[in-house]
Amino acid sequence: MRYSTKKWTMLIIVAALLMTCMPPQVKAAGPGVSARAAILMEQESGRILYARNEHRPMRIASITKIMTAILAIESGKLSDRVTISDRATRTEGSSLYLKPGEHISLNDLVYGLMLRSGNDSAVAIAEYVGGSLDGFVYMMNQKTREIGMKNTLFRNPHGLDDHDDHYSSAYDMALLTRYAMENEKFREISSSVMYRSPQEGEKWERVWRNKNKMLKLYPYSTGGKTGYTKLAKRTLVSTAKKNDMGLIAVTLNDPNDWEDHVAMFNWGYRTFKLTSLVKKGVVDGIKLKAYENKIEAARDLNYPLMKGEKREIQKSVNLYQPPKGGKWKKGEVPKPIGKMKVMLGDQIIGNLPLFYEGKGLVKEDRSIWNVFKQMVASLFSINGGTRHG
DSSP states (O other): OOOOOOOOOOHHHHHHHHTTOSOOOOOSOOOOOOOSEEEEEETTTOOEEEEESTTOOBOOGGGGHHHHHHHHHHTTOTTSEEEOOHHHHTOOSSOOOOOTTOEEEHHHHHHHHHHSOOHHHHHHHHHHHHSSHHHHHHHHHHHHHHHTOOSOBOSSSSOOSSOTTOBBOHHHHHHHHHHHTTSHHHHHHHTOSEEEEOOTTOSSOEEEEOOOTHHHHOTTEEEEEEEEETTTEEEEEEEEEETTEEEEEEEESOTTHHHHHHHHHHHHHHHOEEEEEEOSEEOTTOOOTTTTTTEEESSOEEEEEOTTGGGGEEEEEEEEOOOTTSOOOTTOOOSSOEEEEEEETTEEEEEEEEEETTTTOOOOOOOHHHHHHHHHHHHTTOOOEEEEO
């Protein structure tokens, strides 16, 4: 290995890296699907395994409610009691048959939203969480920017065809689902086959069974959301997990969505294997005496690879220049002390913070964008570096 002491690059390099760090899309032939737009994405890495017209803006129907659900969950108000408005009860389409003036927990409204696709529930959630329908729609679109959904515009919380400019893309909906699936409560609700909700003033409960047939059709199914309107046609988001590899499938305008999702999942699990590329803990191969067996990766890095792709993996490590004498004084160790870059061919698939003897080792956000926020902050403070590779 060779070492140098040249300074780390300026912020413009990070901007260039951002253009290359998105998970690479596979060019191999995938499963045939009937959808006008489709995507299969791996949950942990965000790698696109298969795609067709994935960035085309289209009507999405009730899969809109994934955004409504995650915003309700993140509001921290699930235990609150919501008073149902007359406006909510008059919402057309699929319904929970809520009554004006009745009280129901926000938690139950989210279950009814996801399992039975209640449009009345969507309006009730929007009015309560957002203060108004317009306020909630603003929150929805603000969230799209946070997540990176570039071909999406929400105009309502349910996906009905009451606006011509309510749309998203298969890729954006996969991004949203990937984000939502990081939330334990969302995973719990999305995977529920049935839910019972007490009804105010009645002895009997409302019983909601999930419309997502994938929970029964596919043994590794973990959830999702169905959708249909006359203009959008059939839309479907579904998730699955097998051998620790989570997959997200999205189809828009698909007459054979159940069969297509099963085919996409089977193809994905047959073609890819979630491969360990970096283990959390001590990084091997660093020979510089000051750092040997003392540099630790903040987290594991697992990535879905096809047969033969592992030989295309390359790793490089960038560290702070060690002090004279090779030992850091107490309280002076940089946090992080450097980073490990992992590449598949010519594309960056991972940037992992590295720490000295575990100092500052914390639970890391796996988002690529969060890693780059940390990189940007580091670049302004780094005075020198040691390169290993």
